[in-house]
Structures are given as structure tokens and as C-alpha cells.
Amino acid sequence: MPHWLTTDWLSPEEWQAVRLSLTVALRSVAFGTPVAVFAAWLLTRPRLPGRPILDAFVHLPLVMPPVVVGWLLLVVFGVRGPVGALLNDWFGIRLVFTTAGAAFATAVMSFPLIVRAVRLSFESVDPGLEAAARTLGAGPLDRFVTVTLPLVAPGILAGAITAFAAGLGEFGAVITFVSNIPGQTQTLPLAIYSATQVPGGEATAARLALVSFVLAVAGLLLAELVARRLNRLLGRVA
Amino acid sequence: MGSREGGAFPVRMGSGEGAAFPAGIPVSPDTLSVSLRHAFPGFALDAAFDSPIPGTTVLFGPSGCGKSTVLAAVAGLLRPERGRVALGDTVLLDTARGLALPAERRRCGVVFQDSRLFPHLSVEGNLRYGLRRAPRGATGPGFEEVVALLGIGPLLRRRPIGLSGGERQRVALGRALLSRPRLLLMDEPLAALDAARKAEVLPFLERVRQRFGLPILYVTHALDEVDRLADTLVLMGRGTVLASGPVEELSTRPDLPLAARRDAGAVLACTVAGHDQERGLTRLRFPDGEVVVALRDLPLGAALRVRVRARDVSVATSEPRDLSVQNILPATVGEVTPLASGQEATLSLRVGGSTLLARVTRDAVERLGLAPGRPVWALVKSISFDHGAAGGGAPV
Numbered sequence: 001m002p003h004w005l006t007t008d009w010l011s012p013e014e015w016q017a018v019r020l021s022l023t024v025a026l027r028s029v030a031f032g033t034p035v036a037v038f039a040a041w042l043l044t045r046p047r048l049p050g051r052p053i054l055d056a057f058v059h060l061p062l063v064m065p066p067v068v069v070g071w072l073l074l075v076v077f078g079v080r081g082p083v084g085a086l087l088n089d090w091f092g093i094r095l096v097f098t099t100a101g102a103a104f105a106t107a108v109m110s111f112p113l114i115v116r117a118v119r120l121s122f123e124s125v126d127p128g129l130e131a132a133a134r135t136l137g138a139g140p141l142d143r144f145v146t147v148t149l150p151l152v153a154p155g156i157l158a159g160a161i162t163a164f165a166a167g168l169g170e171f172g173a174v175i176t177f178v179s180n181i182p183g184q185t186q187t188l189p190l191a192i193y194s195a196t197q198v199p200g201g202e203a204t205a206a207r208l209a210l211v212s213f214v215l216a217v218a219g220l221l222l223a224e225l226v227a228r229r230l231n232r233l234l235g236r237v238a
Numbered sequence: 239m240g241s242r243e244g245g246a247f248p249v250r251m252g253s254g255e256g257a258a259f260p261a262g263i264p265v266s267p268d269t270l271s272v273s274l275r276h277a278f279p280g281f282a283l284d285a286a287f288d289s290p291i292p293g294t295t296v297l298f299g300p301s302g303c304g305k306s307t308v309l310a311a312v313a314g315l316l317r318p319e320r321g322r323v324a325l326g327d328t329v330l331l332d333t334a335r336g337l338a339l340p341a342e343r344r345r346c347g348v349v350f351q352d353s354r355l356f357p358h359l360s361v362e363g364n365l366r367y368g369l370r371r372a373p374r375g376a377t378g379p380g381f382e383e384v385v386a387l388l389g390i391g392p393l394l395r396r397r398p399i400g401l402s403g404g405e406r407q408r409v410a411l412g413r414a415l416l417s418r419p420r421l422l423l424m425d426e427p428l429a430a431l432d433a434a435r436k437a438e439v440l441p442f443l444e445r446v447r448q449r450f451g452l453p454i455l456y457v458t459h460a461l462d463e464v465d466r467l468a469d470t471l472v473l474m475g476r477g478t479v480l481a482s483g484p485v486e487e488l489s490t491r492p493d494l495p496l497a498a499r500r501d502a503g504a505v506l507a508c509t510v511a512g513h514d515q516e517r518g519l520t521r522l523r524f525p526d527g528e529v530v531v532a533l534r535d536l537p538l539g540a541a542l543r544v545r546v547r548a549r550d551v552s553v554a555t556s557e558p559r560d561l562s563v564q565n566i567l568p569a570t571v572g573e574v575t576p577l578a579s580g581q582e583a584t585l586s587l588r589v590g591g592s593t594l595l596a597r598v599t600r601d602a603v604e605r606l607g608l609a610p611g612r613p614v615w616a617l618v619k620s621i622s623f624d625h626g627a628a629g630g631g632a633p634v
């Protein structure tokens with residue numbers, strides 16, 4: 001480990017929360033991005049039946065109270081929920097009270113963020129380029145992979161990085177769905193919350209809040225930078 | 239329907255698949271046959287033409303007349319309500335039989351007005367995109383050959399963003415050629431370029447046209463491109479085909495809108511008949527006639543096409559003498575067609591089997607009694623060279 005990581009300006013418990021937050025956010029993005037790309041692609045199909053309904057559904061986590069989202073997840077994916085029971089019986093996957101569950105709840109919450117960024121990218125792809133690929137002999141899947149995807153890559157990356165930064169701080173849905181278990185589900189915001197609940201926890205809360213702030217700003221800057229770089233590479237002026 | 243996905247199409251005559259053609263549909267091995275019908279809001283396309291292949295067919299007409307729509311339907315990028323497109327014995331579209339080959343399997347290389355190079359690929363990546371997807375059995379020019387012909391070797395590692403408009407179109411042309419197309423489609427490839435860039439790209443188009451013997455369907459609204467590239471001209475207006483045929487033939491028909499243009503004139507296919515170094519003249523022979531032009535460095539027998547503008551042809555009823563004009567041809571008045579303005583008329587003049595056009599005033603028609611059958615002398619003041627290095631009119 002690098003020297004600065006081994007210094008003791010954060011306690012082992014605090015480091016654990018930071019590491020867990022990074023893990024959860026990373027897993028949520030890794031799981032959520034492909035699904036979000038697919039949803040965004042569906043939403044740009046002009047003749048898709050029920051598109052407004054899908055559109056509203058995708059945006060639900062953005063407008064509903066996070067606690068409600070967490071509660072709904074608990075109802076559906078809880079051990080006795082319709083989907084949760086199947087996952088548990090067939091695959092032995094338990095989401096409630098686990099790190100995987102925290103990542104899942106975070107993915108659901110940041111889903112609209114990625115979809116919106118990717119969808120804008122899909123809409124800015126020049127259909128003329130896809131037509132050109134057709135005349136050069138590229139079938140539907142071929143042109144999607146070799147033309148469309150590279151052109152939406154800046155949007156995907158920017159969306160994923162923004163979702164990662166936002167995912168570091170997901171609170172309501174996580175605490176409702178998977179509770180607040182140190183080392184398992186206690187991410188940065190949950191640790192900050194816990195610290196404010198105990199006497200003398202102010203210093204911990206302040207240190208973790210600072211880490212949280214730095215990570216969020218770094219994430220946003222990185223997203224902007226990556227999008228710019230890639231767009232410039234593609235000849236678009238950002 | 240599933241069998242359509244297999245090897246049954248494109249249908250080829252004489253390979254046992256010939257029976258697939260219902261009686262009555264003409265199939266010609268050396269014709270590009272297009273007939274299309276499609277209704278847009280406020281615009282209806284109903285166009286049909288046949289043109290010989292290989293050769294360059296130019297769709298010519300004003301903006302919005304539907305020529306690009308025809309091209310899109312041939313490419314498979316637009317599905318017309320009704321239509322049939324056949325290239326020789328290969329049927330690309332036949333709505334009557336429910337056959338519409340998807341664009342990706344038509345093997346029509348397209349050069350778009352806006353290039354449409356893939357911005358995420360290098361020039362080389364763009365060039366190889368179609369090559370990689372060409373059917374295994376397809377033959378065509380190789381990568382090195384196309385790169386050399388189009389002079390794009392130094393650009394291979396560059397990205398499309400850094401290229402000039404002319405360079406982009408050359409790369410786009412190379413990309414289309416390398417996809418091993420059976421038909422090359424060009425949709426106003428020079429329209430977005432300024433005069434200098436256009437002059438830079440045109441010679442490359444001519445080279446491609448001459449070198450590969452590939453059927454080309456070319457859309458433009460610029461007459462100089464017609465003169466330089468067209469074998470067959472398809473004249474379009476308002477969604478229909480007004481006339482189609484060899485350029486030389488259509489250029490002298492006074493009933494077509496071509497004859498009303500300021501730059502109207504007869505296109506003559508000539509061969510170099512001889513040089514007179516002493517007098518500084520070159521003799522050009524056209525069917526049933528000969529003209530002299532200022533000496534040109536061309537081999538004997540070389541074919542070239544010239545345009546004799548109607549405005550550059552005067553008419554005399556007695557044989558003129560003592561003139562600087564070198565080309566005075568005996569002719570017979572064919573038709574006298576008044577122009578819409580009423581002050582001028584277009585004469586067609588028969589010189590043996592060839593025809594010239596002359597633009598004269600209404601007064602001249604009356605004064606000289608210019609009527610069909612009247613023998614006259616045609617005075618040709620200038621001849622434009624549409625092929626070769628020098629453009630514009632050259633006094634003779």
C-alpha cells in the first residue's frame with residue numbers, strides 16, 4: 001500500500017467505510033451500465049411500443065424518495081419477496097443485508113443518471129453514418145458494435161463516472177434495503193450518519209465528509225474530462 | 239420467406255434460377271433498370287429509366303426533383319412503395335415479388351455529399367471497413383491500387399476530422415470502391431466543395447470511371463459534371479424522368495429544359511483527327527463533321543468530348559468570307575424553338591448526322607427566314623473542352 005494510505009489520519013473503521021463505498025459504487029456501475037445502455041437504446045427507438053411508460057419507469061428512482069425505492073426493493077428482492085425468494089432458492093443469492101445488495105440498491109438509484117447521459121449520446125449519433133455502414137455491408141449488430149457504440153462511448157463513460165461518484169453517497173435506498181452493518185453495508189454516508197449519532201463522533205463525521213466531498217468533485221471533473229477528450233477524438237467540439 | 243436469406247438471391251439468369259423470373263419482366267444483362275414509385279407528403283416520385291452498363295449514368299435536375307431519392311432507393315436506404323431495380327440480371331428490388339435486398343447486401347458503394355467518414359476510425363480504418371465486409375468471391379481493385387489511384391497514401395494514419403473537403407471525398411470514394419461494389423452510387427459528391435476543391439476531385443472521379451469499368455450512377459445539378467462524366471443522361475424534374483439517353487442526344491433536344499439554360503449547347507463526341515503544328519491547330523472529327531481548335535497536346539485518335547454552346551454559334555444564310563472564325567460548317571435548320579422570354583429562339587442545326595444548337599434573336603429568325611429545312615452556315619466561335627486539363631471555353 002502506498003505510504004499515504006497507511007497513515008492513520010483515518011481509523012481502520014473509517015478506512016473500511018471508504019473502501020466499502022468504493023467497492024459498492026464500482027459494482028453498481030459495472031452492473032448498471034450495460035443495462036442502462038440497453039434501456040437508453042430502447043428509448044431512442046422511435047417505434048417502440050410503450051416507450052413513454054418505459055421512460056417514466058426508468059426515471060422513477062430520480063423522483064421517488066430513496067427510502068421508498070429501498071422499501072420497494074425490500075418487498076420485491078427480500079428473502080420472502082417474489083424475486084428475492086427465487087434468487088435465494090435457485091442461485092443462493094441473498095441481497096438483503098449484503099454488500100451485493102448495497103451495490104444493487106445503488107445501481108437502481110444511479111440508473112437514470114446513466115440512461116440520461118447515454119440516451120443523449122445515442123440521439124446525437126448521425127444516422128447517416130449508420131446508413132453509410134449499411135452500404136458498406138455491415139448488418140444491424142455489426143454496425144451497432146462498430147459504429148454506434150464507439151460514437152456513444154463518451155456518453156457511456158461520462159454517465160458511468162457520474163453514477164460512480166453519485167453511488168459513493170447513496171444513503172436512503174441502501175440503509176432501507178440492506179441496513180447499516182459495518183464492513184458489510186456501511187458505506188461512507190452510512191458511516192457518517194452513524195458517527196453523528198454517537199457522542200464524540202463529530203471528528204469522524206467531518207473526516208469522512210471531507211473524503212466524500214473530494215471523491216464527488218474528483219468524479220465529476222473526471223467525467224467532464226473524459227467526455228471532452230473522447231469527443232475531441234471523434235471530431236466533435238465539446 | 240426464410241429462403242430469401244439464403245443463397246437464392248441475388249438471382250442470376252442461366253444458373254438454374256432463371257425460372258424465378260415471371261414472364262414479361264424484361265431482363266437485360268447489360269442494363270441498369272430502375273423504376274420507382276413513392277408518395278411523400280407533398281411530393282410524389284414516379285421515375286423510371288434504363289441505362290447501359292458498364293457506363294456512367296448521371297441523374298441531372300434541379301434541387302428537390304427527387305434524384306437523391308432515386309439514389310437512396312437504389313442503395314436500399316429507402317424502401318419505395320412500388321418499384322423494381324435490376325442491375326443486369328441481378329435484381330436488387332422488386333416490390334411486385336416482395337423482394338427487397340437489404341442495403342447491406344446490395345453491394346452498392348455510395349459516396350455521399352457529406353462524406354460520412356467514420357470519425358472514430360483513421361483514414362485507413364475507414365478504407366478497410368468496406369473491404370473487410372466484401373463477399374469473399376467479390377473481385378475488385380486492391381487496397382494499394384485504390385490508395386495510389388486516389389493519392390491518399392499520405393493520409394492513411396490521419397483522422398477524418400483533420401482532412402480538407404476534397405481529401406474527405408477522395409477517401410470516401412476509396413472506401414466505396416474498396417467495398418467491392420457491383421454499382422457505384424454518388425450523391426452530389428462535389429456539391430459541398432468550393433471550385434478549387436472540386437477541380438481537385440473531378441480528375442479522380444474521371445480516373446475511377448475510366449479505370450474500373452464499374453457501373454456508376456451519379457447525381458448532380460452541375461452541368462459541367464454531366465459533360466465530364468456522363469455516358470447516359472437521365473434528366474429529372476419534379477419527381478419524374480423527363481428524358482434519358484446519351485448525353486450527345488439529349489443536349490441537342492430543344493424541347494428539354496436543358497436547351498433553355500444560359501449554358502445550353504450541343505455535346506459532341508470527337509476524336510483527334512490531326513495536328514497542324516505550323517498553324518497551331520488541332521482538327522477534331524465528330525460524326526459527319528470536323529472542327530479545328532487551338533493546338534492541343536493529344537495523341538491522334540484520342541477521344542474527347544466538347545461542348546459547343548448555343549450562344550457561341552451564329553448563323554449565316556450565305557457563305558461568310560474573311561472572318562476570324564475558323565469553324566464554318568454547312569448545316570440545315572432542323573427546328574426553331576422560341577424561348578420563354580420571347581425575344582430569343584433556339585435553332586437546331588443538322589450537320590450531317592450530328593446536331594448543333596444556336597441561340598439567335600427572334601428578329602434574326604424573321605430577317606433571315608430561318609425555317610426548318612433552310613440550308614445555312616453555322617459559325618462556331620468557341621468550343622468548350624469538358625474532358626482534359628483545360629476547362630472553360632477556348633476561342634477557335
